[in-house]
Amino acid sequence: MKYSSQSVAKPYFIAAIGLFVGQILFGIIMGLQYVVGDFLFPEVPFNVARMVHTNLLIVWLLFGFMGAAYFMVPEESETELYSPKLAIILFWVFLVAGALTIVGYLAVPYATLARITGNDLLPTMGREFLEQPTITKIGIVIVVLGFIFNIGMTILRGRKTVISMVLLMGLVGLAVFFLFSFYNPTNLVLDKMFWWWVVHLWVEGVWELILGSILAFTLIKITGVDREVIEKWLYVIIAMALITGLLGTGHHYFFIGTPDYWLWIGSVFSAMEPIPFFMMTLFAFNMVNKRRRQHPNRAATLWVLGTGVMAFLGAGVWGFLHTLAPVNYYTHGSQITAAHGHMAFYGAYVMIVLTMISYAMPILNGRDAANSNKSQVVEMWGFWLMTISMVFITLFLTGAGILQVYLQRYSETPQAFMVVQDQLTMFYWMREAAGLVFLAGLFTYIASFFVKGEEARLTPAENVVSS
Amino acid sequence: MNQTFTKSMARNIFFGGSLFFLLILIGLTTHTVTVLPDRDNRQNITPEVALGKKVWEDNNCIGCHTLLGEGAYFAPELGNVYERFGRSKEAIKGFIKSRPVDGIPGRRSMPQFNLSEEELDAIAEFLKYSSEIDTNNWPPNIQG
Structure with a gap:
């Protein structure tokens, strides 16, 4: 570790992985409920399991982003963190608030949770992904503002690099667009329109800035490629992300009551949204190919390349698959959407956080650069099990989705929703099996942290820096 | 580059x-x-519709259903349920009211939310209002 205050990142990463486990367990429960409808009913109805599944994902990714920022920014700024104490306080506030919210979801009916948390005063609950009680949302704002203050002050008093500035822009954007979650008009169309200003402008907007900067940071560290080259790529990638993604919001404005010109704008711009993701793939492979030195943390290199490929497949290809309005007319709100959602979130945001953890954790644990070879092999098994099973989850959901769309919406004799669901059972069982493999992969990944052994080092022949 | x-x-x-x-x-x-x-049918947003949206949110209906194609994909689309149920608010209320507390063995079932008569009227009215939004002809057919 170059700066001792970077160590505050460690609890963030540990919490992220812990919540990740919870997210997957609830995913398994939901997958089973798709085929065994009364599983855990009425104790854990599907809507509760789903809320836990998606909210845990969001919270643990935020933990991951924060940990990444606390690790990266002191090194980029060449100075200690402004206030390590604040970082630790905010960690506990966020963890306790997050845990209480999840316990609230599970312990009492949602309507009761809404009542006791005062949802009547400022109703913001009961909207997809924004189910958190209003007080939790306020808590998130406070934590994020404190976090941005800490990061911002650190950058301000140290070296200002493109990577840290892009990261900061992404984080500020995250905070600003989250404010739309407090706008909940009675008019359903307005509600939906501005709901997307949180959801779309996060994942297909400012989060890509965070993703890009973490990718750039790890690539510099792992490959030793000149910062000038990396930063140029970063600018081009995030430029394409926002140029396509901002108006790409329109692909959510096809069928929710908004005017029909969005059919064109949304289709054209969102069709270009794969471009920045494809550039990330090229970026990762190009930089690794042009590396000026070997890096003993081969697992981290695998994660970096994996992120490039899977983000493009999940967000880019699977997004494009159903983004054109004439196609989306049939696929909107079907299992196709679920298929895309799974691989996009895994490929882009889960994998970039795990990339950062893979790179940073050995260093946070006091090693020079890498875990033992044995530990890295186990970690790479975790990588492949999770990644391949996610590919299969996506393929099975896509199969289910194509069949669903045909039977329910496209054929001459459309069938009722539940009649169609009963015919998709085989796909759902296979998805559940793939989900169990994913869980096994996650446990394998976690096991790698406990594999001891001598730190992996380069051989003298490998340990050269080429110019 | x-x-x-x-x-x-x-x-x-x-x-x-x-x-x-x-x-x-x-x-x-x-x-x-x-x-x-x-397009957005705002002329029909009455206090009852507003209450209906509140009931919709307070019970996390979006956690299983889609509404205008957005939400979860576990249960039917409700943006056109008013049409699907033969333009009958009573049919919608009857369905919600009759959900068994312990579910249906082996099958997906909607929870019993124990809504009051006022809340049932409101949610039905909200779903009627939703069905009258101009959605560029989505969904493709009555099945949602």
């Missing part, structure tokens, strides 16, 4: 392009908001 394409050019494209398209997004959003009254 090419040497003649410099980092500052890339930076300018980022700042210029992002700002330009952000302004266009804001402009189009503003325009959409001004023309929405023709």
